[in-house]
Amino acid sequence: MKRYYIALICLLLLVMQGMAMSLLPSKLVYSNLLMTPHWVLLFLLIVAIFFDRDKTYFAVWYGMAFGLLLDIVYTGILGVYMVTYGLVIYVIHGINKTIHSNFIGASLLVILGIILSDTLLYVIYSFVQITSMPWGTYLILRLLPTVAANMIFFIILYPVVKDRVKQWSEVINNA
Template sequence: MAKFYLPFFLLLLLVLEGVAVDFLPNSLVTGRWMIAAHWVLLYLVLISIFYDLENTYVSVLYAIVFGLMIDIVYTSVLGVYMFIYPLVVYGIHGLKKLLHTNFLVALVLSALAVALADTGIYIVYSFIGLTELPWQDYFYIRLIPTLLANVLFLLLIYPLTKPKLVKWSTERFNTSGKL
């Protein structure tokens, strides 16, 4: 059943990312800070940590599909998110193999994923000329607020998603007694 729930929740988060700015106070939105919601990426990281086994890459496949969907729906350049998200999720999947899966590791890996993805997107966009924000301004105006906002979102969804992802992983990949 999880194979239906995972894409459903990812699609829901994809839609909610577009209206995330409407949930923020006006002082944050109209101020100097630029906040990007990477909710799909956070859920992909949680899938990678708590759902995927060492030799399964469901999260990377979903990262490709939903990265392309983000490109189609929210950006003017196809392929940036479709390239960055799977690359970051694959890296997190590799790091997960080296660390014990607990809340602190999930928090650090999620923050690392958001930082890498947002910085990668900034580098690609600045290379092709879609943004002209200097690095120092990007760091203080965009990266730090984006990291903080996404970590807050992770703190909200972590207790709700971790038990379900572990349960669904056990149901899907447990092969004892099944042919």
């Protein structure tokens, strides 16, 4: 039952992610900075860090499922977010074995996850010629603002869900 809560939270974040830009001041939205909310990814990275064990990959499966939903709802190319989210969560799940699961460690993993996912999305979209933004421009106008905006959301989300996700993990793994 606890795994359904994760899916419901991801669904809620998916809907809220679409409204994220309308919550920002118009001066910031209409500037040259491009910010992409990756709220579902942030939550699933927390799940990968605090819920999954060494041999469980619930976050990866959720990442692929909700990545596909993101593709269907927000993009014109199916599979881009699905593959990106699944791959990034898998990599972070592997790295998590070497880093302590505290706020600093989780923050570093989330920053790495955001950088990997957004850069991979940029590379894929460049390869299929949907974007033609030069690397330096992408780095300054998109990647850094995206990391900063998502880290603000992570700082808000972390204390709210971390303990709950750990409790769900203990309930499922002790059952």
